[in-house]
C-alpha cells in the first residue's frame with residue numbers, strides 16, 4: 001500500500017451533516033420526461049436541493065452508447081434541462097449541468113476502467129439487455145456504461161444517489177470500484193448509496209392497466225410533461241374501465257385501482273373521496289371519473305409544459321444555466337481529481 005494519509009474515512013458519513021453530504025444523479029436525454037419521472041424523481045430532487053449539495057446531470061455521454069446519431073442530441077439536452085427546471089430544479093441551488101462539459105469525468109472513467117473486470121461488466125443486467133436490443137452495436141462504451149456512471153458519481157465524492165430500482169446494480173458496481181480504488185491507492189472516495197425516498201416513492205401506473213409509466217413502452221399509456229391538453233384528455237379517456245362493480249365495497253380490479261391512484265396524485269382529496277364512495281356504492285360512472293381526472297391532469301401538467309416550452313426556446317438562458325452548472329461541477333471535479341492523481345502517484 002502507498003503511504004498516503006487517509007483522505008476520507010467512510011465511517012465519517014454516518015455523522016455527516018446534510019450540508020456536507022453530497023447528492024448526485026443523472027438522466028439520459030433519450031426521451032421525453034413523463035409523469036413517472038416527475039413523481040419518482042424530479043419532485044424529490046426539488047426537496048433534496050433544499051437540504052443537500054446537489055449535482056444533477058444530463059447524461060449525454062451515456063446517450064451515445066445507444067444513440068450514436070447526434071443530430072437531435074442538442075435539442076434533447078435542451079429539452080431535458082428545460083423540463084427539469086420547469087419541475088422546480090433551481091439552478092441557483094443545485095448544480096444542473098451537462099456531462100460532456102466536465103472533462104474530468106472522462107479522465108476518471110479511464111482510471112476506473114483499469115479497476116473494472118470484463119467478467120463483472122459482461123454480467124451486468126443492463127448490458128445484457130442492451131446488447132440484445134442492439135446486436136450490431138455492442139460497443140465498449142455499452143460494456144463500460146457502469147464505469148462511466150461510477151465516475152459521474154464519485155467525481156463529486158457523492159454519497160447519495162437518488163435513483164430507481166433499475167439502477168441498483170450500477171450503484172453496487174460503483175461501490176466495488178470505490179473499494180478497489182481506496183484499497184489500492186488510499187481512501188479518496190466515500191461509498192455511494194441509493195437514496196431511498198421511502199413513503200415519498202409513489203407508484204405512477206400506466207393508463208393501460210399494465211405496469212408503470214415508462215419512456216419506452218406504450219406511448220399512449222404514458223402521460224408526458226410535453227403532452228398537449230388534447231393529448232392528455234385523449235389518453236385519459238382511453239384508459240381501460242368496465243361496467244362498474246356489482247357488489248358494494250368490492251375490491252378494485254388493477255386497471256381501476258390505477259385510475260384511482262393517478263387521481264390521488266393530481267386531484268383534490270374530496271374529489272377522490274367522492275369517487276371512492278361512488279365505487280363502494282356501485283353507482284360510479286367511469287366516464288365522469290375519467291373526465292374529472294383528465295381535467296385535473298391538464299391543470300397539473302399544462303403549467304409545467306408551458307414553463308418548459310418557454311425555457312426550451314430561450315437558448316441564451318439555457319446556455320447560461322449550463323455554464324453555471326458546469327462551473328460548480330468543474331470546481332468539485334478538479335478538487336477530486338487533484339486528490340486522485342496524488343493518491344495514484346500521477347503527480348510527477
Ligand code: TRP
Nearest residue numbers: 024025026027028059062149152
Ligand atoms: N444510468 C442512469 C439511467 O439510465 C443515468 C445516469 C448516468 C446516472 N449517470 C448517472 C444516474 C449518475 C445516477 C448517477 O437512468
